[in-house]
Amino acid sequence: MNGKQAAGELAVKYIQDGMNVGLGTGSTVYWTILKLGERVREGLQVRAVPTSVRTEELAREQGIPLIQFADLARPLDLTIDGADEVNPQLSLIKGGGGALLREKLVAAYSERFIVVADDTKEVAALGRFPLPVEVVPFGWEITSRRLAALGCEPILRRSDRDGTTYHTDNGNYILDCRFGTISDPGSLGRELNALPGVVEHGLFVGMAERCLLGGENGSVREIVIR
Incomplete structure (x- = not known):
């Protein structure tokens, strides 16, 4: 198991029965969606807002029930998404996959925002990634x-x-x-x-509460900011 898969799958443990969740876009959240689909088929009751057409298609394939913002009476319980860069304060650069606007809308309307990435995305200061x-x-x-x-x-x-x-x-x-x-x-x-x-821009500042960083050996390190 590589770092992306390890971090993406581990994030599903934060999704509880009855939650409304935001599903991000990218190669690490891909594993989150596959794992969540498995849990849904086992009986987990959730509803999800996708952040891109690609995520919507994958979630539908996995049998994950989807909702629209118009159907929500309160903020999402949790959003899980990836990042192109993560600094020690959990400020992020996102948008390499082109979904930054929808990603920020969904994350901003969530009670909690968890980032999943492999450990190559960890940086001392943002800016190496355009x-x-x-x-x-x-x-x-x-x-x-x-x-x-x-x-x-x-x-x-x-x-x-x-x-x-x-x-x-x-x-x-x-x-x-x-x-x-x-x-x-x-x-x-x-x-x-x-x-x-x-x-919109790809700087996500003061939004993430936790980051799961996956290593090459399949280990995952958690960084918690609050």
């Missing part, structure tokens, strides 16, 4: 210039499949921004939020 910023297509060139003025190199994301401009599930573009070391993720996040044309 920061994804979701922008509206209209005037994206101007938004890109404004982002560059904050001290980064924005690169328009292209589809791995055919090289055309990548579109999120929401129909927006992503600019992958190389800022270098991000010493104050909260401050940078506020600057990004203030830019017209920016829909």
Whole structure:
């Protein structure tokens, strides 16, 4: 068992009968969804909000009941999602898979947010991974210039499949921004939020309570922030 599988599967222990849960997107949460599907087939009663079309399709294949935000009378009990980078304060860079907007919406409407990743995603400071910023297509060139003025190199994301401009599930573009070391993720996040044309960014600050980091030998180390 590799680190991603170990961390992803272990996270399911936090899901209790009767919970409404958020299901993230990515190669580690993939294992969470498979394990959760197994538990559902064994009788666990849960309902889930997926953060992407890919996650929705996988959850349906696994027989996990899905709900929409309109069906919720209160916040989700728990969201489990991955990360591209995790620092010691559990600030994150997310969005490598392109689902950052839905991921942040779901995590922000959850009582608890748990991160699953392999231990290669642990960093002393964020910024080695380019920061994804979701922008509206209209005037994206101007938004890109404004982002560059904050001290980064924005690169328009292209589809791995055919090289055309990548579109999120929401129909927006992503600019992958190389800022270098991000010493104050909260401050940078506020600057990004203030830019017209920016829909959302991949900095998740003060949201995660716990991170499960899987190692190559299948061991899992837990980091708890509160």
